[in-house]
Amino acid sequence: MTDASTKFGEMVRNNRLLRPLLSLPIFYRVLIANSLIIFAGATGGTWLASQLNTNSLYPTALVVFVAVGWLVSVALNFVLLQFAFRPLMDLGKVMSRVQAGERSQRAPLTGYDRDADQLALTFNMMLEAINEANRQRATQIMNAMEEERKRIARELHDETSQVLTSLLISLAILEESITTQEARDRIAETRTLAHRTLRAIRNLSIDLRPSALDDLGLLPALRWYIKEYQQKFTIVVDFQAEGFKERLSTEMETALYRIIQESLTNVARHAQAHHVNIALKEDTDAVYATITDDGRGFDLEQVQKLPSSGQERGWGLMGMNERAHLLDGDLTIDSSPGKGTTVRACLPLQETASSDKAIQSEVSV
Incomplete structure (x- = not known):
């Protein structure tokens, strides 16, 4: 809602004359406004015509009168x-912002215009x-x-890993039963390859x-x-957790x-x-996670626009945002080259989020 609209709304709410007029339905407001203009034009025209009837400049004065009357009527209208x-124009602006992607925008209520407030x-x-429908659909997709x-x-883990272990x-056993060195070497190479495959499958499973x-x-x-990650990438990760006396919900742990x-x-x-620092903290209202690295950073807006090289990272960032928002949470990324x-x-913890939604529902009702 713009500043002009806010000032206009306050002016109407504080004006005893305008408030009852603007609380009428739109049809009657337009009807009254145009009736007043027609009445003023007819009354003024009759009076002026009687004054100009004896004037020698009557034709010229009549043209001037008609032009001025038309301009005044248009201006008043x-x-x-x-x-x-005005309330409908404000509603249209909000609709345009929603269409542009600002999904959090909501139409303002005037407090004096019943029709506009009902539309809003x-x-x-x-x-x-x-x-809510999009949230439920996204949640179902995530759960699936x-x-x-x-x-x-x-x-x-249960099938493929067991087969490779066997x-x-x-x-x-075959290596122990063969005496030829060349054959033993080939079996050893096969065992090494099988070990690598087993390790890759276990990592994929994890x-x-x-x-x-x-x-x-x-x-x-x-x-x-984190332990497996450090061994694989030789990146030092410091992990700290505070709180967490009980397990969280499955959805929150997964997110x-x-x-x-x-x-x-x-x-x-x-x-x-x-080096990477990870800090997890739970308090009475929410769970907070902070992941900080000492890397080269990046331009967030640029990465989100890249169609090729930044696409994988862009989808990953989008997925993190989606998981947080599905639980009524927030996720921010601070980075620069x-x-x-x-x-x-x-x-937010589920009980807190539920109570906040209940309060918002009561307020809207």
């Missing part, structure tokens, strides 16, 4: 219609319904993805969905992942794990960093 349609309330309720990741990870055992996240919770899963995992993945792929990157996520 413009002013009165501006007053009458309907528009706001429609936006809330669309946002996590379930599929879990299924594939379990299958890789193959390694068979190769070891990346898809670590079993520790479901069985033990967020903190053990993160500690295990925090994925946000931290994606942040570390971006560090390894793009940042050229040597040469100064490293800091990712901050704030996810």
Whole structure:
């Protein structure tokens, strides 16, 4: 809502004459405004015609009178219609901003125009319904993805890994039973290849969905992942956690794990960093995650615009934002070339988020 609209609304609410007039339906406001203009024109015209009837300059004066009367009528009509349609124009501006992508915009209520307020309330309720439908759809998609990741990870761990382990055992037995050195060397090479494949499958299983996240919770899963991450990329990671007396909800643990995992993945792929700090904190209202690296940083706006080289990172950043917003949280990224990157996520605890929504519903009602 603009400053001019705010001042106009305050002026109307404080004016005892304008408030009852502008509280009428739009049809009657326009009807009254035009009736007043016609009445003023007819009255003034009759009086002026009687005055000019005996004047020798009557034709010229009549032309001037008609022109002036027309201009005055247009000006008065413009002013009165501006007053009458100001709430609708404000609503149109909000609609344009929503169409441009500002989904958090809401139509203002005038407090004196029942028709405009009803339109604004309907528009706001429609936006809330669309946002809620999109939120539910995105949540269902995220949950389906996590379930599929879990299924594939379990299958890789339970089936494929066991087959490769059996193959390694068979190769070891075969190596012991063969006396030819050349054959033993070839079997040893095959065992090495099988070991690498087994390790790659286990890493893939962990990346898809670590079993520790479901069985033990967020903190053990993160500690295990960070340990493997440091061994793989030789990047020092300092991890600190504060609070967390009890396990969080499955949705929140998954979101925090994925946000931290994606942040570390971006560090390894793009940042050229040597050190990463991860801080997790839970208080009575929310859980806070901060991931900071000493890498080369990047231009956030530029990365989001890049269609090719920055596309993978752009989708990763979008995924982190989506996970945070689905839980009514916020995620911010601070980065600039040469100064490293800091990712901050704030996810409200479910009870707090539910109570906030209830309060907002009561206020809107």
